[in-house]
Amino acid sequence: MKMTGDLNLVKKINKSIVLELLQKQSPISRASLAKLTGLTKATVSTLVAELMEENLLYEIGTGESSGGRKPVMLVFRQDAGYAIGVDLGVNYIHAVLTDLKGEIIHEVRRGLKGGASQETVLRELKGCLRTLIAAAPESPYGIVGIGVGVPGITDHQGSVLFAPNLGWRNVPLQRLLEEEFRMPVTIDNEANAGAVGEREFGAGRGVSNLIYISIGIGIGTGIILKNELYRGTSGYSGEMGHISIQADGKPCRCGNIGCWELYASENALLEEASSLLPEDRKELEELVKLAEAGSPEATALFERAGYYLGVGITNIINIFNPELIIIGNRFAHAERFLGAAVRRVIDTRSLPYHREKLRLEFAGLGSRSCVAGASSFAVSRFFADRRISVDYSV
Structure with a gap:
């Protein structure tokens, strides 16, 4: 049993590396994937076949030959699903619908009066989310998740422990939104989301x-x-x-x-x-x-x-x-x-x-740093059951 578990773990790690490269560098060939990862061509072909079955990549035309047969190029399918990123400000809500590579498909902004009640803010937030869910194109995975950046301290359970400028303490925001929308929700500090947004896209x-x-x-x-x-x-x-x-x-x-x-x-x-x-x-x-x-x-x-x-x-x-x-x-x-x-x-x-x-x-990204990062959190969570996050830079 341990041997089987070890092999499955290795396979997940290898799959995560291939998927990371496809996201960042597609179009790319199987041969290039094998060269960059150090995996055998047979292993890469097996992993690519699985990712194609999962609707996460597809083949396009051939690329330039380096002396032999022209390689078939692979592309990450960024429209396989969509994510929502939210910047929950003190006097505004800014939310976007993105594809799986972070490109914005639709965007909404709503103003909030300073000192608005928790109930008012939640009502407006849910309205923004419904608008974006309705705007999502059809896709194999639909809306894969929601990420929300909030101006305060959050915990691992997605509760807003303390947000002085919002006047919030111990608000179980993740639970409230997951109960309403029946999809995974990730809550984090808005500056953390902004840092990730700028690191990934800005x-x-x-x-x-x-x-x-x-x-x-x-x-x-x-x-x-x-x-x-x-x-x-x-x-x-x-x-x-x-x-x-x-x-x-x-x-x-x-x-x-x-x-x-x-x-x-x-x-x-x-x-x-x-x-x-x-x-x-x-x-x-x-x-x-x-x-x-x-x-x-x-x-x-x-x-x-x-x-x-x-x-x-x-x-x-x-x-x-x-x-x-x-x-x-x-x-x-x-x-x-x-x-x-x-x-x-x-x-x-x-x-x-x-x-x-x-x-x-x-x-x-101007004022879009937080929403980009929040969407990225949602996408990362979606991939969590398909891969293990591996930092692989080339």
């Missing part, structure tokens, strides 16, 4: 060590070290919006004082800009428009936010020595007015050896 592709900083109503960070999402001992890492940058500063809803997000978040910026904006349009987009129109007051507020953003990022640089820092979420749209101030602070305050090989980028 500015972080090919980078092993990066920190994604999600700046919206609050600030969260997703940390990828040596190609792995770092979660900490209990899975709660990344709450850097609540590091203190003012020892005797403002009180925060988390219970601390002087938290970084009280000075460098969208919420902090809009509080400072309150007198500049119309009562019914106190939004980041309106402040950006003022700055674009040449308003010195709006420009000065972005400079101030950039300064405080740079202070917090300097601490991150000095602690982690990352290759890449990515500024994401809604602040990604204000790069023109924030970037210079952030870089100026980093250049003067961070340790020189730490910034020597550092790159600072704004999110390549």
